[in-house]
Amino acid sequence: MSQSVTTPEPITASHIRTILSQHGYRITSPRQRIVEQALLHDRPFTAEQLVAELRNHEDGSESNIGRATIYRTLEILASMDVLSRVIQPGGHAAYVVDAPGHRHHLVCSQCSATVAFTSCPIDELVQDLIADTQFQIHDHMLEVFGLCPECQPPTNGT
Numbered sequence: 556m557s558q559s560v561t562t563p564e565p566i567t568a569s570h571i572r573t574i575l576s577q578h579g580y581r582i583t584s585p586r587q588r589i590v591e592q593a594l595l596h597d598r599p600f601t602a603e604q605l606v607a608e609l610r611n612h613e614d615g616s617e618s619n620i621g622r623a624t625i626y627r628t629l630e631i632l633a634s635m636d637v638l639s640r641v642i643q644p645g646g647h648a649a650y651v652v653d654a655p656g657h658r659h660h661l662v663c664s665q666c667s668a669t670v671a672f673t674s675c676p677i678d679e680l681v682q683d684l685i686a687d688t689q690f691q692i693h694d695h696m697l698e699v700f701g702l703c704p705e706c707q708p709p710t711n712g713t
């Protein structure tokens with residue numbers, strides 16, 4: 556089986572705007588700024604990181620986007636799968652930008668490089684768990700930690 560399961564294609568701000576309005580959310584200018592700021596990250600970021608980045612404009616003026624708005628918007632984006640929550644090697648939660656759809660992630664424990672993959676090995680297990688436990692299961696998480704190619708020590712094979 557050689558079919559690639561990773562999904563490197565990026566999502567754009569306009570795609571996110573479309574998804575937001577399809578879900579009935581207005582594209583306010585704070586939301587727009589939050590989306591654009593989130594898209595600058597190709598590594599996992601925390602809500603607090605985004606708060607800090609959005610607080611200071613490049614021109615030195617104070618941002619008027621409140622912390623609550625940022626947290627709420629990130630939650631909305633996560634609920635639409637535009638952002639995924641990933642657990643960092645240290646155990647704290649972060650967000651990573653994604654194309655919509657069910658995702659799991661490989662996370663480099665050294666540099667936090669993140670690769671999404673769509674194949675879900677849990678699906679079958681979930682069906683068995685429901686049958687065995689009568690739980691209503693609505694979510695699951697799976698992160699795979701390791702070292703990305705960049706962070707692996709050089710091999711001395713040459």
Ligand SMILES: [Zn+2]
Binds near residue numbers: 663702703
């Ligand atoms: Zn790495």
Ligand SMILES: [Zn+2]
Binds near residue numbers: 658659675678
């Ligand atoms: Zn899954």
